[in-house]
Amino acid sequence: MKHQPFERAAIVGAGGGIGQALCEALAERGTKVWALSRSPLADPPAGIDPLTFDLGDEGSIAAAAAAMRDAPPELVLVCTGALTLADGTGPERSYRQLGGAAMAEAFRVNTIGPALVAKHLLPLLPRDRRAVFGALSARVGSISDNRLGGWHSYRASKAALNMLVRNFAIELARSHREASVVALHPGTVDTGLSEPFQANLPAGQLTSPGQAAQHLLEVIDGLTPVDSGKAFDWKGEEIPS
Numbered sequence: 001m002k003h004q005p006f007e008r009a010a011i012v013g014a015g016g017g018i019g020q021a022l023c024e025a026l027a028e029r030g031t032k033v034w035a036l037s038r039s040p041l042a043d044p045p046a047g048i049d050p051l052t053f054d055l056g057d058e059g060s061i062a063a064a065a066a067a068m069r070d071a072p073p074e075l076v077l078v079c080t081g082a083l084t085l086a087d088g089t090g091p092e093r094s095y096r097q098l099g100g101a102a103m104a105e106a107f108r109v110n111t112i113g114p115a116l117v118a119k120h121l122l123p124l125l126p127r128d129r130r131a132v133f134g135a136l137s138a139r140v141g142s143i144s145d146n147r148l149g150g151w152h153s154y155r156a157s158k159a160a161l162n163m164l165v166r167n168f169a170i171e172l173a174r175s176h177r178e179a180s181v182v183a184l185h186p187g188t189v190d191t192g193l194s195e196p197f198q199a200n201l202p203a204g205q206l207t208s209p210g211q212a213a214q215h216l217l218e219v220i221d222g223l224t225p226v227d228s229g230k231a232f233d234w235k236g237e238e239i240p241s
Helices: 017-029 058-068 100-124 152-173 209-221
Strands: 008-012 032-037 048-052 075-078 131-136 179-185 231-233
Touching (some): 017 032, 017 048, 058 100, 131 152
Parallel strands (some): 008 032, 008 075, 075 131, 131 179, 179 231
């Protein structure tokens, strides 16, 4: 089924590689974009309206939502997340490396932040037509697909995000019959998140932010309400929970 382009979208985390690429790709389609980032985008092209927010400050998320109320988005994509934390702490390879503070920070960035975005932006979605809320997740957040272990905090925080996506989908379906709420795995993208782990990747596995954005938009183009609550990879294949 071919859907009409969204008139307005909100990209949360527009300062990151994938977020910025999504802003640009949507603007090229003719979609007006609210670009939410911690620092204002420098010289955004026509059709992209920057808004500042802090993922760790719910008040700033609420303020951004209020700014969008008169021109609300039909598409919301949360492109925030961290594998290596701001202090340099990387994913744990063993349970012996677990630390409460680092684990809490991983959940704050990967789970709690996106949940608070959903709290304030889901009410903006239209009830009378197609709408999509998507959050970038990761295949390693799948419990049934886990064969290697490790990366405890990151895996757990993404698994928790996937559960919240399912919860939000169930709740939103009661009032927004044409909406879809999904988790999206963009693949391994050449951004700061994956940079420390790119050395041993098989040839062809690393994609550019622009390629990732196009892949994600193609997946979104094919979504229908029956897909709500699920997780999909960049090829459009469902990821098991």
